[in-house]
Amino acid sequence: PRRAGKRVRTRAAAAAALLFALAPGAAQAGPPFRTDDPIPTDTGHWELYGPLIEGSGTRSAFEGSAGAEINYGAAPNVQLTLGIPAAFAHDETGTTWGRGDLALSAKYRFYDDEASGVSVAVFPGLTLPTASGDLGGPNATVFLPVWAQKDAGPWSVFGGGGYTINPGRENRDYWSGGIAVSREVSERLLLGAEIDRQGADTVGGRATTELGVAMIVQLDGPFRLLASAGPSFTEGDGSPALHAFLALGADF
Incomplete structure (x- = not known):
């Protein structure tokens, strides 16, 4: 979570959504x-979270990453996150694999009211230009978001967003x-x-809106299977692309 700059998994300007999910241990x-x-x-x-695979695009041209994401509870209300990806890209000339951009972030929950079920946190992230070839950006990027959540029994509403500092020509x-x-939904299904x-x-680029459905299946022990997919719509482009995510998660 939580990548800055050119991310396959992007954050977006506030929208609306429905989400039926969450299993125990993954609430x-x-x-x-x-x-x-x-x-x-x-x-x-x-x-x-690993192995972790995510990507977006069309059947003939897509890109994404495969790797791992590691979260650590460093202190009360503080989480440190490290993303270690391998990147890939596919087009009519074939498929390219290589190093991805290294992602570092820190979440700090500064408000948590159990009575109302409301929590708020900042989650700034830094993406370093460690990718090989054209599989990443040439500059470091910074993502500065705020996330909030409201719990009510088995239901939660969450979201937010932020600003990405994305330097570089164009x-x-x-x-x-x-x-x-x-x-x-149940003890094992989200x-x-x-x-x-x-x-x-980018200069001359266009905004993107993404819809998605997701699933978490609690497995035996500390493990769970996570998956999501949906269409991506770019302004001015009549044909939607697809995005997908698949990972094995573990808590310890």
């Missing part, structure tokens, strides 16, 4: 949802964000849907 957003939440990893505990800074609603929007990140 928060983040993977596989593109919309984030303010809930940090428990203090002294780890969350690992690049531009942009706003992004999303909103979702979730519900616990289902969901959301909507996100990202402004244009």
Whole structure:
């Protein structure tokens, strides 16, 4: 969660959504949802998502990453996150694999009212230009979001967004964000849907809106399977692209 700059999983300018989901041990957003939440990893505990595969595009041209995401509860209300991806891109000339951009972020929940079920956090992130070839950006980018959540019994509404500093020739800074609603379905199953929007990140570029459905299946022990998919709509482009995410998660 939570990548800055040119991310396959983007945040977007506030929108609206429905989301049916969350299973015990995973009663928060983040993977596989593109919309984030303010809930940090428990203090002294780890969350690992890997192998993790995500991508977006059409059948003939798509790009994405494969790797791992690691979260650590460093202190009460503080989560540190490290994203270690390998990147890939496919077009009519073939498929290219290589290093991806390294992602670092820190979540701080500064408001948590158990009585009202409301939480708010900041989750600034830094993406470093470690990718090989053209599989990433040439400059470091910074994402500065605020995320909020409201819980009511088995339901949660969460979302927010922020501003990305995206330096570089022909690049531009942009706003992004999303909103979702979730519900616990059973002890082992989470289902969901959301909507996100990202402004244009290049000069002459266009904004993108994404819809998605998601699922979390609690497996034996600390493991769970996470998946999401949906269409992506670029302004002025009549044909939607697709985005997808698949990962194995573990808590310890």
